[in-house]
Amino acid sequence: xxxxxxxxxxxxxxxxxxxxxxxxxxxxxxxxxxxxxxxxxxxxxxxxxxxxxxxxxxxxxxxxxxxxxxxxxxxxxxxxxxxxxxxxxxxxxxxxxxxxxxxxxxxxxxxxxxxxxxxxxxxxxxxxxxxxxxxxxxxxxxxxxxxxxxxxxxxxxxxxxxxxxxxxxxxxxxxxxxxxxxxxxxxxxxxxxxxxxxxxxxxxxxxxxxxxxxxxxxxxxxxxxxxxxxxxxxxxxxxxxxxxxxxxxxxxxxxxxxxxxxxxxxxxxxxxxxxxxxxxxxxxxxxxxxxxxxxxxxxxxxxxxxxxxxxxxxxxxxxxxxxxxxxxxxxxxxxxxxxxxxxxxxxxxx
Numbered sequence: 377x378x379x380x381x382x383x384x385x386x387x388x389x390x391x392x393x394x395x396x397x398x399x400x401x402x403x404x405x406x407x408x409x410x411x412x413x414x415x416x417x418x419x420x421x422x423x424x425x426x427x428x429x430x431x432x433x434x435x436x437x438x439x440x441x442x443x444x445x446x447x448x449x450x451x452x453x454x455x456x457x458x459x460x461x462x463x464x465x466x467x468x469x470x471x472x473x474x475x476x477x478x479x480x481x482x483x484x485x486x487x488x489x490x491x492x493x494x495x496x497x498x499x500x501x502x503x504x505x506x507x508x509x510x511x512x513x514x515x516x517x518x519x520x521x522x523x524x525x526x527x528x529x530x531x532x533x534x535x536x537x538x539x540x541x542x543x544x545x546x547x548x549x550x551x552x553x554x555x556x557x558x559x560x561x562x563x564x565x566x567x568x569x570x571x572x573x574x575x576x577x578x579x580x581x582x583x584x585x586x587x588x589x590x591x592x593x594x595x596x597x598x599x600x601x602x603x604x605x606x607x608x609x610x611x612x613x614x615x616x617x618x619x620x621x622x623x624x625x626x627x628x629x630x631x632x633x634x635x636x637x638x639x640x641x642x643x644x645x646x647x648x649x650x651x652x653x654x655x656x657x658x659x660x661x662x663x664x665x666x667x668x669x670x671x672x673x674x675x676x677x678x679x680x681x682x683x684x685x686x687x688x689x690x691x692x693x694x695x696x697x698x699x700x701x702x703x704x705x706x707x708x709x710x711x712x713x714x715x716x717x718x719x720x721x722x723x724x725x726x
Contacts, residue, residue: 380661381501384671386536389642396495398643399504399660400530402446402488403653405517411489412443418510438503442492488527489516495534504660511653518652519564526564526571529651529660531667532643535617540594542674543617544585546644549674550612551582552683555699556706557611557648557666564650574611574648578604583691586684594621602629608637611648616641646670683709 389395412431416423421436433441491511496503519527536542550557554576558568567574581604584590592600598618606629608615619626619640627635649663673680686709690702 380659380665381498382665382668383498384533384536384668385675386671387498388536389534390537394497394499395534395536396497397501397534397664398495398532399493400528400532401491401507401511401653402527402529402651403490403511403516403518404488404525404527405515406489406511408443408445408489411491411511411514411516414514415441415443415491415507415510418513419506438493438496438507440494441507442490444490444492446488446490488525495532501661501664508653508658508660516653518654518658519567519650520652520655526567526573527651527653528567528573528647529649529663531646531649531664532616532641533646533667533671534643538594538621538642540592540597543594543614544590544592544597545674545677545680546670547612547614548586548684549670549680551577551586552680552687552706553670553673554611554648556703558699559703561649561663561666563648567650572607572609575607575609577610581605586687588681588684588688598622598625602626606630606634608634611646613645613647616643616645679710 384395387395408429409425409431412423412425412433415436416433419433419436419438419441421441422434424432424434426432429445431443433443491507493504493507517525519525557563563574581600584600584604598621601614601618605614615626615630615634615638617640619638620642621640623640626638626640630638646667649666652658673683683706686705687702690705
């Protein structure tokens with residue numbers, strides 16, 4: 377049976393081992409521990425219940441999963457020490473455990489629940505469909521269910537190498553495809569305009585990076601990125617990658633709040649896709665394949681250079697009408713080449 381999950385041009389990492397990708401699913405309407413138990417029932421494994429706000433599922437069909445309420449205050453449970461001094465216990469069945477469970481239930485409409493996978497080899501990505509089916513079966517809600525939801529599907533592909541030219545070409549490919557990706561993925565308006573999570577790259581930074589003569593070494597690439605994007609709130613967040621290379625250099629450029637949240641890892645952090653977990657026709661494969669298109673364009677240096685020249689000729693300012701015209705021009709150029717950008721499965725459902 378042919379997989380719905382496409383493969384990028386480069387399948388091995390710097391050390392020759394197969395590449396993998398981690399995924400982060402954000403959704404609403406579920407308490408953490410019942411969701412974790414349902415996932416254990418569907419995917420197998422051993423469940424470790426850390427608190428009503430956090431659990432780990434070990435050795436499941438998808439390997440290790442973390443199921444958590446996406447709020448640092450809740451997950452830290454720093455308040456427990458003070459309450460324990462007053463005699464409050466937090467073991468299952470205790471008053472403390474009941475209080476925490478009630479807090480988790482009350483917060484589920486406001487603070488997203490998150491399931492975070494470990495790295496999954498590309499050839500096993502079809503296993504993600506079982507995770508989605510399990511979450512749908514227990515009533516998980518996607519970002520389309522409420523105006524206050526802004527839930528994303530984050531994809532963290534490992535790198536084929538750590539060469540600056542490779543990182544740059546992937547960034548350039550994303551910038552060129554960004555307007556098309558928004559349209560093809562029908563990105564939720566709340567996430568696009570009312571939250572900062574997937575803010576567009578500044579126009580001046582795009583003009584710099586998409587210059588044909590821009591050929592930085594890794595330090596210059598990092599410095600230019602940090603000068604314009606000292607934030608995690610980008611649809612393609614490179615801070616984890618740069619922090620993997622030089623954590624202290626990255627942290628020095630960030631605010632105190634951002635500094636606490638950035639952790640180094642040798643992956644891209646692709647944050648653009650919505651998580652529409654319970655919408656008919658929604659598939660992880662669609663948005664994974666969008667990432668594959670980014671890597672395929674990055675690997676085709678001739679086509680990449682052609683599109684960069686076209687972009688330079690097209691844009692004077694970054695305006696909505698120009699976005700529309702650029703998507704049309706981009707689609708026309710790509711249709712004449714080997715990339716098959718299919719907009720039929722655009723996240724709107726069947």
